[in-house]
Amino acid sequence: MELSNFCSIFCLQFETMEKQRRIFIQKAGLIAAASAFTPQILLSTNRSQKKKLGVALVGLGYYSTDLLAPALQLTNNCELRGIVTGSPEKIPVWKEKYGIADKNVYNYKNFDTIANNPDIDVVYVVLPPSMHAEYTIRAAKAGKHVWCEKPMAPTVADCEAMIKACKDNKVKLAIGYRCQHDPNIQAYMKVGKERPFGKVRMVTSAAGYFDGRTNHWKQNKKLGGGVMGDMGVYALQGARLATGEEPISVMAQASTTRPEIYHEVEETMMFQLEFPSGARASCQTSFGINMNHLQVNYEKGWLKMEPHSSYNGNNGSMSDGTIIKFSIPNQQAKQMDEDALAIMEKTDLIVPGEEGLRDIRVVEAIYKSAAQNCVVKL
Amino acid sequence: MELSNFCSIFCLQFETMEKQRRIFIQKAGLIAAASAFTPQILLSTNRSQKKKLGVALVGLGYYSTDLLAPALQLTNNCELRGIVTGSPEKIPVWKEKYGIADKNVYNYKNFDTIANNPDIDVVYVVLPPSMHAEYTIRAAKAGKHVWCEKPMAPTVADCEAMIKACKDNKVKLAIGYRCQHDPNIQAYMKVGKERPFGKVRMVTSAAGYFDGRTNHWKQNKKLGGGVMGDMGVYALQGARLATGEEPISVMAQASTTRPEIYHEVEETMMFQLEFPSGARASCQTSFGINMNHLQVNYEKGWLKMEPHSSYNGNNGSMSDGTIIKFSIPNQQAKQMDEDALAIMEKTDLIVPGEEGLRDIRVVEAIYKSAAQNCVVKL
Structure with a gap:
């Protein structure tokens, strides 16, 4: 897709979002929701290429291949620059498709040398859950920010070790809960917090x-x-x-x-x-x-969503007539752009x-x- | 309401039902559902007044007062003829409102003498659940058919004793599950039985x-x-x-x-x-x-109802586009008419x-x- 085409589509989508946002706020009276629904992604559209964060995907299974890599092409604040894989046959395919440099390709043995690679700012751990703790901790020790797919890890002890490793190494840790970046989900979160229905x-x-x-x-x-x-x-x-x-x-x-x-x-x-x-x-x-x-x-009403946690199309309604139906171009792109921006601007992550x-x-x-x-x- | 007006409304409602029935059957492919949705109530519209069953309500609380007594005025196969109450102040009000004869008014002490009253065919037990077994058994022993409100009784032993008493005394026992007489509920029961979605x-x-x-x-x-x-x-x-x-x-x-x-x-x-x-x-x-x-x-679809057990307005939809939305004039009237008809024609009760x-x-x-x-x- 040409960049100009993408921008047109994105702007159109944003216009739609903005209209929907106003309807939602007006109907539910949730004024405080306004700032949360301003897509942070837009704040960075003028950011120079140099300021994009370089992302390395660890584990090239279905979610990396079919969802994250294509979504990274739609981001403004990050760029797919590296891969970490135990399947050598995948390397030429990914290199060709995404123009990944030889020096940014790792296997699980030499992964720790990523510490010396200034191209990579963020390591996104997309491995089976039992491997999340190990690779999050190794990435943190290599000085890289970590995005980790859900579930975070099989045990509380693992999660605590992951949080500690990132803190000790002064890197950020975000969990790949795409839904919490989705304004449809944020809508029912707001209702839970502001309680217009008791x-x-x-x-x-x-x-x-x-x-x-x-x-x-x-x-x-x-x-x-x-x-x-x-x-x-x-x-x-x-x-x-x-x-x-x-x-x-x-x-x-x-x-x-x-x-x-x-x-x-x-x-x-x-x-x-x-x-x-x-x-x-x-x-x-x-x-x-x-x-x-x-x-x-x-106490005084209801809210329904169906679907409520899909990749797209999440939508719902409330007993006061409010319709929850925000369109977003790509859930994973929004998630990664917002996480990248939080890292760059040193603000709080949506899902730490x-x-x-x-x-x-x-x-x-x-x-x-x-x-x-x-x-x-x- | 004038009888002629009621008939017009009912016929109109039936026309609507008939259309809806066809849509439902067509869309869901549930041919066998057809006979179940033919309102049995209509079969008895030409029944003579003499063949109506006389009903005595036992317990004159909210449900009898606000729901059953008004609904009985809309039935074709039964007639409110008696009351059984422990609140003497209610007697003149009910006598005046529903033209109940003195000889058809009972209290909880003389209730068993109802055995000698040919006006009463059915005793409808609308008491707190702990009293259901006692009054069902006493009514059965008096040779009256019994309609008993839900929940049937607090224990399985009570329920078994109630069933046995009615069997022993050769009277019918129906439970007041109005919903199972509602074609909206019958629609999802059919789907459960015929499994068009696996x-x-x-x-x-x-x-x-x-x-x-x-x-x-x-x-x-x-x-x-x-x-x-x-x-x-x-x-x-x-x-x-x-x-x-x-x-x-x-x-x-x-x-x-x-x-x-x-x-x-x-x-x-x-x-x-x-x-x-x-x-x-x-x-x-x-x-x-x-x-x-x-x-x-x-396995291959879904069905939703909301509400699914209200006095009126139960409705829903299915994943194949079928809408479940039957209008019925009065749920309790339909229940009592169908139960009365089953007793008169010696057919199976919908809810025994x-x-x-x-x-x-x-x-x-x-x-x-x-x-x-x-x-x-x-």
């Missing part, structure tokens, strides 16, 4: 899809598989973000309808959450069921490591509840 | 409202209060009727945000159900939360006592799960 009383939240694969890391316990970390964090975030609170107890059940595939990890997890305000949530996640919906019942840790703390309790068949306090 | 995989179902009362039987354990029986059976039925299956395990949590009111019984119950096919359900019910929605995710028992069997397990904080097998 307190949140009940949230139901579901996120799942039918995964037909049989030998992926998602089915492998050692690699950090299981639906709870992969899709479950969306259902969990639906409840956490809609309430604006952290759960104080969980009760969970794990199950599978395909034990020949899901014998190491769960295919489906259902969990009920209790929040300090008295709000409750009922969440479902599955590798066997296509579902993606959120409903919030407040601490936010990933909050989820994993609950995920650990959910696994404990499912294993012990009891309520687990947090 | 197997049911996940149901989420919620039924609740904010009850501001502080001293009602609903808050009194001895009288059979608690939200699980009152509103919870709607959430439970959402799952049972949408799957067409009976649960094989439950996991439940009871809670309250108003312990000063809900200290004997729960304000909120959340429960997860497992079905033989592998389908799962997540249900919520509350006296503190306005909510009334159902979502079913099948056995169906009420099926719910109470699960309700008992839900209370056990909530008390013991564990999964209970059924």
Whole structure:
């Protein structure tokens, strides 16, 4: 796509967003939402090429190949400059497609020498979850900022070690929660915080899809598989973000309808959450069921989203007639541009490591509840 | 309302229903649904006055006063002829309003003499749930057919005794599940049975409202209060009727945000159900939360209803574009007319006592799960 074409499309999209933003604010009376919905991406459109952050993708699986690399071509604040892979056959393909220099290609053994490469500012860890801690810590020690895909890591201990390593090495750590960069999701987060309909009383939240694969890391316990970390964090975030609170107890059940595939990890997890305000949530996640919906019942109204955590098209409505339907050109591009800008301007990240840790703390309790068949306090 | 006016409105409504019925059948391909949606009420419009069943309402609280007595005025197959009450001050009001003869007025002491009253064919038990078994059994022994409000009774043992008493005395027992007479609910029951979208995989179902009362039987354990029986059976039925299956395990949590009111019984119950096919359900019910929605995710599609168990306006949609939106003049009138017709024509009741028992069997397990904080097998 020509840059001029892209700019035209983007400006058109932004005009639409701006109109939608006004409708949303007007109808919901959420004035404070205004600043949050101004796409930070625009602030950097005049930034010089030199000031773009160089990004290296670690792990060239589906998400890097089909989502992140194409999205990086749409960013203003960052540039795909490096790859780290254990599959040599992928190197020429990526070099040709994205013009990656030889010196910016790494394998898992020589990865630490990235410390000496001024082209790379950010290492984006897109590996199976069990490898997130190791590569985040190695990247931090190499002095690179880290973006890490969700789930942040299999354990709270891993997450804490990742946060500490980044802090010790004075680099930033962002978790790849694209949804929190999506104004549709930000809309229901605002309602949870500003409470135009009173307190949140009940949230139901579901996120799942039918995964037909049989030998992926998602089915492998050692690699950090299981639906709870992969899709479950969306259902969990639906409840956490809609309430604006952290759960104080969980009760969970794990199950599978395909034990020949899901014998190491769960295919489906259902969990009920209790929040300090008295709000409750009922969440479902599955590798066997296509579902993606959120409903919030407040004291004096409701909010619905379907889908609520997709790559695009998230939308919803509220009991006062407000429609939530923001279009964004590319969710991952927005996420990476905003994360890059926060790093460059030394402002707060939208999703720092601490936010990933909050989820994993609950995920650990959910696994404990499912294993012990009891309520687990947090 | 003049009878002629009512007939016009009814015919108009029926025309609309008939059109909607065709749309539904056409779109969902559910040919077999046709006969179920032919309103049986119409079959009896030419029935002579003499063949109407005489109904006595036992208990003259809100539901009798505001819903059933007015609905009885709209029926073709039954007639409000008697009342049974412990509140003498209500008698003149009801006599005047509904022309009830002195000889058809009973109190709880002389109730059994109703056996000698040929005006009364059916006794409709509209008392607090703890009294359902006693009055159902007394009515059966008096040789009267029984309609009993939901929840059928607090325990499985009560339900079984009620069914036995009616069988022994050769009278019919119907449970007042108005929803199962509603073509909107019958629509999703059909989908569960005929499975145009494949197997049911996940149901989420919620039924609740904010009850501001502080001293009602609903808050009194001895009288059979608690939200699980009152509103919870709607959430439970959402799952049972949408799957067409009976649960094989439950996991439940009871809670309250108003312990000063809900200290004997729960304000909120959340429960997860497992079905033989592998389908799962997540249900919520509350006296503190306005909510009334159902979502079913099948192998290849979805169905949504909101509301799904209201007195009127139940409606929904399916992933193939089918809209579920049948208008019926009065839900309770349809229920009573259909139940009366089944008795007169000696056909199967839509909701016999056995169906009420099926719910109470699960309700008992839900209370056990909530008390013991564990999964209970059924």
